[in-house]
Amino acid sequence: MLFEELHIIAPILEALKTEGYTEPTAIQEQAIPIILAKKDLVGLAQTGTGKTAAFAVPILQILHAGPRAVKGMNTIKALILTPTRELAIQIDESFAAYGRNLGLRHTVIYGGVPQGAQTNSLKAGVDILIATPGRLLDLMNQRYVNLRHIKHFVLDEADRMLDMGFFRDVKKIIAQLPEVRQTMLFSATMPPEISSLVGNILKDPVRVAVTPVSSTVDTIEQAVYFVEKKDKKHLLIHLLRDKAIDSALVFSRTKHGADKIARDLLRAGIQVAAIHGNKSQTARQLALNNFKNKKTRVLVATDIAARGIDIEELSHVINYDMPNVPETYVHRIGRTGRAGLGGVALSFCDAEEKAYLKDIEKLITKPIPVIEDHPYPLLPESLNQPDFVPLKAAARKPRVIGYFRRGEKRY
Numbered sequence: 001m002l003f004e005e006l007h008i009i010a011p012i013l014e015a016l017k018t019e020g021y022t023e024p025t026a027i028q029e030q031a032i033p034i035i036l037a038k039k040d041l042v043g044l045a046q047t048g049t050g051k052t053a054a055f056a057v058p059i060l061q062i063l064h065a066g067p068r069a070v071k072g073m074n075t076i077k078a079l080i081l082t083p084t085r086e087l088a089i090q091i092d093e094s095f096a097a098y099g100r101n102l103g104l105r106h107t108v109i110y111g112g113v114p115q116g117a118q119t120n121s122l123k124a125g126v127d128i129l130i131a132t133p134g135r136l137l138d139l140m141n142q143r144y145v146n147l148r149h150i151k152h153f154v155l156d157e158a159d160r161m162l163d164m165g166f167f168r169d170v171k172k173i174i175a176q177l178p179e180v181r182q183t184m185l186f187s188a189t190m191p192p193e194i195s196s197l198v199g200n201i202l203k204d205p206v207r208v209a210v211t212p213v214s215s216t217v218d219t220i221e222q223a224v225y226f227v228e229k230k231d232k233k234h235l236l237i238h239l240l241r242d243k244a245i246d247s248a249l250v251f252s253r254t255k256h257g258a259d260k261i262a263r264d265l266l267r268a269g270i271q272v273a274a275i276h277g278n279k280s281q282t283a284r285q286l287a288l289n290n291f292k293n294k295k296t297r298v299l300v301a302t303d304i305a306a307r308g309i310d311i312e313e314l315s316h317v318i319n320y321d322m323p324n325v326p327e328t329y330v331h332r333i334g335r336t337g338r339a340g341l342g343g344v345a346l347s348f349c350d351a352e353e354k355a356y357l358k359d360i361e362k363l364i365t366k367p368i369p370v371i372e373d374h375p376y377p378l379l380p381e382s383l384n385q386p387d388f389v390p391l392k393a394a395a396r397k398p399r400v401i402g403y404f405r406r407g408e409k410r411y
Contacts, residue, residue, distance in 0.1 A: 006032050009061055011101035016057075019097055025050035027210040032058050035184060040205040042198055043186040046334055049210055052094045055080070055154050055184050059128070060099045062152070069105045069125035076145070078128040078152040081173065083160045085110040085132060086288060091156070092130045104128060109145075111135040112280065119144050133161070133169035140176065147176045155201075158187035158194050167193065174201055189327055220337035221344045224357060224368045229350040231376035232320055233264045238375060239318070239346070240270050240298065246315040247291070250300045251332050253321035258300045261320060265298060272298040303328055311335070317345045322353035326363035351378060 003016055003024055016022070024032065027045045034041050035058035045051045059078050069075060082088050092108035099106070106128035107121035115135070122129075122144050129136075129145070139145045153174075155161070161170055183202050187194055198205065227235050239245065252258040255276040262274040273287035273296045290296040292311055303323070314336045323329050329347075336343025347368065349357050361367050 001029055007036065008032070008057060009064065011064070012057055012061060012098055015098050015100050016053075018100075021053070025054075025210075027051050027208065028054045028057070030208045030210065031055065031184075034206045034208070035059065035182070036061065038062070038182050040182060040202040041184045042202065042205045042207045043184065044188070044190060044207070044209040045186060046188040046330060051156075051186050052091055053098065055156075055186070056091070056094050056098050059152050059154075060095065060102060060104060063104055063127055064099075064102045068103065069127045071123075071125045074122070074146045075149045076126050076129045076147065077149060078154070079147065079150050079177075080128070080130045080154040080156060081133060081136070081161075081170065082130065082156040083132065083164050083166060085112060086284065087157065088130050088132050089285070095128055095130070106130065109135045109139060111138070113282070115139065133166045133173060136173060137169055140173075147173070148178055150177050150181055152182045153177055153184070155183070155185045158185050158197070159189045159191060162191065162193055188331065219342045220333055221342070222333065222347075222368050223344075223371050224347045224349050225371050225374055225376075226378035227348050227350060227374075227376050228378055229352070232348045232350070233261065235348060235374060235376045236261070236318065236320060237265065237268045237270070240265070240268075246297075247294065247311070247313070248298045248316040248318055249291075249311075249314055249335050250298060250318045250320050251323070252300055252302055253323070255302055257321065258302055261300045265300075270298055271296050272300060274300045276302040303332070315343060317343070319345070319347040322347055322349050322356040322360075324356050326356075326359045329360045330364065349378075 001024060002022055003013055006024060006029070008016075027043060027049045028051075031041060031043055031051070031054040035055060043051060043054065045054075063077055066077070069077075080091055082091060088108050088110045092106060095104075095106045104127045105125055107118065107126050108130040109115075109118040109122075110132040111134050115138075118135070119139065119142075122139070136145065140147070155170065161167055183205075185194075185198060185202060185205075190198075225235060236250065240248065250261060252261055255278050258274045258276050262272050265272040273290060275284050275287045279287070287296065287299065291299040300320075317333050317336045319329070319332060323332065333343075333345035336345060347357070357368065
């Protein structure tokens with residue numbers, strides 16, 4: 001299917017072609033007609049499925065047919081609520097790209113920076129507002145933002161909002177929205193709190209489920225290294241010596257750990273930056289832009305960045321620390337293998353993290369292949385995995401992988 005078949009207007013089609021998009025993803029193909037019909041929607045989709053365009057394109061088309069924002073008038077028509085600053089900025093960039101030929105006004109507000117530029121944009125008149133919960137509530141309390149004219153409301157990454165403790169703020173914001181509106185909720189998972197919210201804020205929603213969280217993208221090659229905790233930094237440096245790793249997003253469980261990994265790599269002469277919640281917004285955006293523009297080869301991040309980094313040509317994701325929440329693994333490795341491209345996801349597993357690995361394999365319903373042949377193996381007494389036997393792999397390249405159970409055929 002082509003975008004033309006979704007009855008998208010010519011100015012947006014032209015913008016999509018400029019961005020290099022001609023065929024919609026599964027979530028776009030299903031969601032765009034529903035939103036254009038002004039129906040409420042629940043979208044179950046993990047990162048990397050193209051869901052930003054799935055709601056941005058139809059909202060732009062609907063608003064294009066109506067009146068425009070006027071300077072000095074607080075008549076915001078569409079609100080997109082998202083959990084992180086990075087994701088808010090990227091959604092704003094998407095609205096700018098897809099709506100470049102429409103003349104609609106949009107702005108993004110988030111915390112961690114002075115509010116002056118953001119309030120000036122609001123005073124100039126805005127059709128579409130992209131916001132994080134904390135800053136939005138703050139500016140609402142200061143009377144810079146009024147939501148009574150909202151016609152379209154998008155709650156993006158709803159489960160992430162819950163994980164990050166924003167749910168109380170989200171409910172306060174929803175309470176200020178007009179009852180008559182179109183609501184779209186997107187989430188990778190559907191815990192009970194999200195299900196309850198769906199029942200309370202959406203009216204007869206159409207449900208669209210694409211690539212559930214328990215699945216991983218087929219184009220991503222996955223592998224795990226069993227390694228002593230103290231040797232993880234040495235293994236990481238060893239792998240990054242291979243120039244075939246064009247760009248790597250390395251995940252650390254903690255902010256302190258992310259900074260330490262970055263320092264170790266810098267001492268090894270590897271271009272690297274770290275991004276996490278303790279960094280200033282200016283530093284985070286600079287690090288992200290340098291990584292996108294290939295000025296920095298390696299970016300070390302905590303999980304807060306797992307859904308806020310959108311880079312189509314990211315070659316490798318490396319889990320320096322195994323995530324203790326299985327769904328987080330899917331979100332992390334979803335940073336690569338985007339837009340139909342291939343990618344490699346490598347994980348470092350020490351003795352204390354074996355239980356996390358088992359939980360991840362249970363979630364994704366398949367074993368993650370093991371690479372045994374590397375310079376820093378986990379000691380046999382630490383590994384202690386009688387049910388699984390790793391196959392030998394090529395010494396240099398982490399892409400040759402194999403795995404089998406005793407008494408069963410090879411996979």
